[in-house]
Amino acid sequence: QNSSEMPETITSRDAARFPIVASCTLLGLYLFFKIFSQEYINLLLSMYFFVLGILALSHTISPMMNRFFPANFPNKQYQLLFTEGSGESKEEIVNYEFDTKDLVCLALSSVVGVWYLLRKHWIANNLFGLAFSLNGVELLHLNNVSTGCILLGGLFIYDVFWVFGTNVMVTVAKSFEAPIKLVFPQDLLEKGLEADNFAMLGLGDIVIPGIFIALLLRFDISLKKNTHTYFYTSFVAYIFGLGLTIFIMHIFKHAQPALLYLVPACIGFPLLVALAKGEVTELFSYESSAEILPHTPRLTHFPTVSGSPASLADSMQQKLSCPRRRRQQSPSAM
Numbered sequence: 001q002n003s004s005e006m007p008e009t010i011t012s013r014d015a016a017r018f019p020i021v022a023s024c025t026l027l028g029l030y031l032f033f034k035i036f037s038q039e040y041i042n043l044l045l046s047m048y049f050f051v052l053g054i055l056a057l058s059h060t061i062s063p064m065m066n067r068f069f070p071a072n073f074p075n076k077q078y079q080l081l082f083t084e085g086s087g088e089s090k091e092e093i094v095n096y097e098f099d100t101k102d103l104v105c106l107a108l109s110s111v112v113g114v115w116y117l118l119r120k121h122w123i124a125n126n127l128f129g130l131a132f133s134l135n136g137v138e139l140l141h142l143n144n145v146s147t148g149c150i151l152l153g154g155l156f157i158y159d160v161f162w163v164f165g166t167n168v169m170v171t172v173a174k175s176f177e178a179p180i181k182l183v184f185p186q187d188l189l190e191k192g193l194e195a196d197n198f199a200m201l202g203l204g205d206i207v208i209p210g211i212f213i214a215l216l217l218r219f220d221i222s223l224k225k226n227t228h229t230y231f232y233t234s235f236v237a238y239i240f241g242l243g244l245t246i247f248i249m250h251i252f253k254h255a256q257p258a259l260l261y262l263v264p265a266c267i268g269f270p271l272l273v274a275l276a277k278g279e280v281t282e283l284f285s286y287e288s289s290a291e292i293l294p295h296t297p298r299l300t301h302f303p304t305v306s307g308s309p310a311s312l313a314d315s316m317q318q319k320l321s322c323p324r325r326r327r328q329q330s331p332s333a334m
Helices: 012-035 038-065 100-119 122-139 145-165 168-175 188-194 204-223 229-252 259-277 280-285 309-321 323-327
Strands: 008-010 077-084 091-099 140-142 181-185 198-202
Touching: 008 012, 012 038, 012 145, 012 168, 038 100, 038 122, 091 100, 100 122, 122 140, 122 181, 122 204, 140 145, 140 204, 145 168, 145 204, 145 259, 145 280, 198 204, 198 229, 204 229, 204 259, 229 259, 259 280
Parallel strands: 008 140
Antiparallel strands: 077 091, 181 198
């Protein structure tokens, strides 16, 4: 809600191409690790995700941190603007707005970033991983349920093939020292925070079902029935699918493609609810991209002003003292 940019909408064409692009990227990483030194690759990736992780974590904790700031906190507004060209041909390259509270969140996130960079601790890794996941669900939107089914179905095949058909997925996941996965220490009770035997969950197994569940939440809201039936159903289905993944993994002692269990659960459960309620047509005809998502308007350009400081101050004082007249002005005049 605090961003002036609209989320990136995934179309059916994007969804169909996604598994192919993901496969090429995965295979490229696998060959990269086989050819070049793993140490230098991970050093480069660590620095890259160090910067991204700080920004993502800062954006994630900002709403929670606002509750801890006192009402009289001196919160100043800042804007970082970088443009190219001049006059009418001027184009914005960077236009970032932030305030003092954002700087505090950035400083706290930097502490976690340094901790991750120096120790590669699993807690710091998971903090960054969760931040990436939340930002991914926020920034990526599906336009309809059909697109979601295409995306999940394609990645279902992708995940099964690269985990069961080859050792590529497992090799890359174990070689890639970056917060692109959540890790769960299996020897936590024995070694405590120094645990070193981990089970892994890729962030794609969180973000991809997550954007589908978010789509169902928007569908619930569009029905205007004050119920979140489809959201809660898909949310419970995700927990069920993830629990089933962990159970099968412990039974067979082999890495499991999480989407093998998550995709049927996240699609099947809401579809059964739609069949029971007779809303299958409404579910598949719903278009999320047609809605205007709520967001807070923010300053995107510096205002052009002219005149002496005294005359500008007088003008502002007149506008503040005449609110009715101000409302009657046209948008262009403002």
